[in-house]
Amino acid sequence: MNAIPVITIDGPSGAGKGTVAQMLAARLDFHLLDSGAVYRAAALHALNSQADLADEASVVASLDTMKATFKPHSDGVQVFLNDRDVTASLRLETTAAAASQVAVMPRVRAAVLDEQRSFRKPPGLIADGRDMGTVVFPDATLKVFLSASVEVRAARRSKQLKDKGIETTMASLLQEIGARDERDSTREHAPLAAADDALIIDSSDSSVHEVVAEILAAIPTLNMAE
Numbered sequence: 001m002n003a004i005p006v007i008t009i010d011g012p013s014g015a016g017k018g019t020v021a022q023m024l025a026a027r028l029d030f031h032l033l034d035s036g037a038v039y040r041a042a043a044l045h046a047l048n049s050q051a052d053l054a055d056e057a058s059v060v061a062s063l064d065t066m067k068a069t070f071k072p073h074s075d076g077v078q079v080f081l082n083d084r085d086v087t088a089s090l091r092l093e094t095t096a097a098a099a100s101q102v103a104v105m106p107r108v109r110a111a112v113l114d115e116q117r118s119f120r121k122p123p124g125l126i127a128d129g130r131d132m133g134t135v136v137f138p139d140a141t142l143k144v145f146l147s148a149s150v151e152v153r154a155a156r157r158s159k160q161l162k163d164k165g166i167e168t169t170m171a172s173l174l175q176e177i178g179a180r181d182e183r184d185s186t187r188e189h190a191p192l193a194a195a196d197d198a199l200i201i202d203s204s205d206s207s208v209h210e211v212v213a214e215i216l217a218a219i220p221t222l223n224m225a226e
């Protein structure tokens with residue numbers, strides 16, 4: 001039994017997990033695991049190594065030469081692949097799509113399991129992903145499943161991209177998010193699903209602050225409610 005507290009925040013892309021996880025980590029002074037970044041780094045490394053993304057053995061073999069470093073950053077996490085800063089490339093939609101492609105592979109998921117668990121250090125961890133509460137930290141102190149309607153998630157994503165000067169259409173975003181949801185939820189290994197004992201929060205009509213307050217109030221022993 002590991003005594004170091006972990007709060008897991010799982011849910012589909014665009015539900016606000018990243019922002020909520022960052023705010024919680026700052027509030028509690030906990031470490032932060034952005035497990036999506038781990039899958040994105042693995043996918044980018046596989047692409048850079050000319051691995052065949054449709055072939056599990058080829059992707060797994062490429063991981064042998066991967067040295068990924070995750071540094072906490074005011075804006076989430078800064079990621080280095082074999083000492084090169086890849087933070088910007090990691091956020092591209094093409095990398096997200098590649099990540100979701102390699103994330104269906106059980107041997108890839110197994111290969112990144114220890115890396116993810118190594119983030120559990122005192123005083124505690126906020127773990128953001130799809131299977132944090134179900135697979136990676138089944139003994140978590142508190143499991144949250146954060147969701148929002150696909151329309152709200154597409155609108156949030158559109159705003160994020162616009163802020164970065166990237167224009168997209170709502171139709172293409174809805175299509176992209178829908179396709180990623182479908183792949184993440186229907187895959188055989190560690191599909192996106194709420195743990196049986198998860199606190200389910202729908203953030204469609206709530207602000208990030210309201211969601212953070214709800215989670216703080218639900219933490220069993222730390223009693224962090226304001």
Ligand code: C5P
Binds near residue numbers: 036037101130
């Ligand atoms: O959260 P983010 O958009 O960065 O995740 C990218 C992709 O990585 C997801 O679409 C999903 O396929 C995969 N992923 C996963 N399990 C996690 C985190 C991310 O399969 N715990």
